[in-house]
Amino acid sequence: MQVASNEGVTMSDELIYLDHAATTPVRPEVMAAMLPFFAEKFGNPSSLYMLAQEARDGVAEARERVAAVLNCRTSEVIFTGNGTESNNMAIKGVAAALRKRGRHVITSAVEHHSVLHPVEQLERDGCEVTIVPVDSGGRVDPQSVSDAVRKDTVLVSVMLANNEVGTVQDVAEIARLARQRSEELNGELVIHTDAVQAVGKLSLDTKALGVDLLSLTGHKFYAPKGVGALFVKRGTPMEPLLSGGGQERQRRSGTENVPYIVGLGVGIELADAERNEFVERTGRLRDMIEAGIMERLPDTKINGDSGHRVSNITNLSFPGVQGEPVLLGLDFKSVAASSGSACSSASLEPSHVLTAMGLSPELAVGSVRISLGRLSTEHDASSVIAAIPEIVERLRSM
Ligand SMILES: Cc1ncc(COP(=O)(O)O)c(C=O)c1O
Structure with a gap:
């Protein structure tokens, strides 16, 4: 460039x-949308007065933009601090919520460290982990994921696009087969995908992908670093990583980073349209x-x-x-x-x-x-x- x-x-x-897979500059449209929310519309979205309403509107509009790209409800979008937090929340949150149902987790050998390290942490805490291998092109065989599913498997996490080689996984087929196997076994399975490298490159239709959780981060699509999102399908069992003021429907406490959230909304809308x-x-x-x-x-x-x-x-x-x-x-x-x-x-x-x-x-x-x-x-x-x-x-x- x-x-x-x-x-x-x-x-x-x-x-x-x-090096756009590492990060991207903030694009002018994103910057312009963010600017008023730093010093003008600076209210805390949780407050009551008009200034706070403006901040609330900014966050709500961003949520609508994300939900439109993900083909989901606005209530299914949670804003986070980055892709790492989204992945950690998905993995640790589901494992914690379903610990009485099962303690087996499946992921792939080519995940980003923000998936592999939380999974290793679960293993140290007593979970069993299956790491599914990949072929010479870096692809996961959906059948091998489904073969690994057991009655006590609570989570499958396979990324949509790999950050090092760009290989795209057949997440829809992985989700379909794994879910089918879990149902046969009478299990309770949650499917997560790390879609951080996929925004603006692939469709992120969560219904077509068949996932329960999907992670993304602003700085890979011309929005700022330090803001991410997690799609959480309605009814998905997941405990919060951060508890406190109860923002984001109790799922991610902490005062919302309004300007960055606004930037992420504009960034994803433009990336998907283009x-x-x-x-x-x-x-x-x-x-x-x-x-x-x-x-x-x-x-x-x-x-x-x-x-x-x-x-x-x-x-x-x-x-x-x-x-x-x-x-x-x-x-x-x-x-x-x-x-x-x-x-x-x-x-x-x-x-x-x-x-x-x-x-x-x-x-x-x-x-x-x-x-x-x-x-x-x-x-x-x-x-x-x-x-x-x-x-x-x-x-x-x-
Ligand atoms: C595939 C993948 N997942 C997760 C992340 C982590 O995102 P963040 O840097 O926003 O924490 C990255 C960033 O490089 C990534 O490429």
Whole structure:
């Protein structure tokens, strides 16, 4: 992305930002919608007077925008602090509410750490956990999830789109088969999906997906960092993580972050309205980048499921070359990319996603993730096509 002057963001004109799966800038429409709620309409939504009513209206309108994209009731949308909180609330909240029914939880090997670590915490607290494997493209076989369901299984959590390789899971089929199996066993099962990387890329129709819980976070779709949402289907058993003033229908106490919630509402509405155009545009640029790099470096491995992945992410491994020096070389050329998940990008540990897909540890530390955004251009693609082979060839010759 070369930052256009009308974007109003302070990023160097030179920077080619190709790390949109890590985070995105706040877009001007979102910023404009948020601004009045900082100093003008600053009331606490829980108060009685007119000023508070304005804040309440802001939150209510945002909830309507989210509910429209998720095809759900407004009462089924809870605002949270981020995607990590939404995932933690879903996992720990359901396990706590259903602990008398069962203590078995199923997830996949390629989840974000904000799912895997809460699940590990449950395991330390006495739950049993099944981690379903993935194939070489990072896909979960829906049948293997259903085969893992037991009478005491209370939660299945499988992400919609992977943040490192972009692989999309068949969440609708996973939910259908797992629920069917649980019903046969007379169990009580809740289905959660982490849809953080899917907003503006895939349909988030919760009815079509057949899920009970769905997580998202503002900063992946041009709204601010530090605000998220969780869809909670009516009747889903879930205890709150935070208790206190009873906001968000007792499910998430704490005074609402009104400006950020307003921003998230506008961000998701725009991202979903622009989805087809975004997918077409980023898919074309992604294909161009992959073809251009393969032409110069034919032994490049493209990680992920080519038939089932979001349009804006490509994850590449270069045999014999580590990811980190490639990223440093790119940074030197003012290209921002990353090595998979943002939180592990500073570590030299092989990615748990790539190792679960069967990559050797050598290849799994050597991957580079390029993630495109709504303002990415052909110039950005050409720059990375020119830069990566040069860097990789130099590293190989050293
Ligand atoms: C798939 C996925 N889930 C959850 C998160 C966590 O979101 P947040 O950074 O808002 O806590 C991320 C962020 O990188 C993500 O990519």
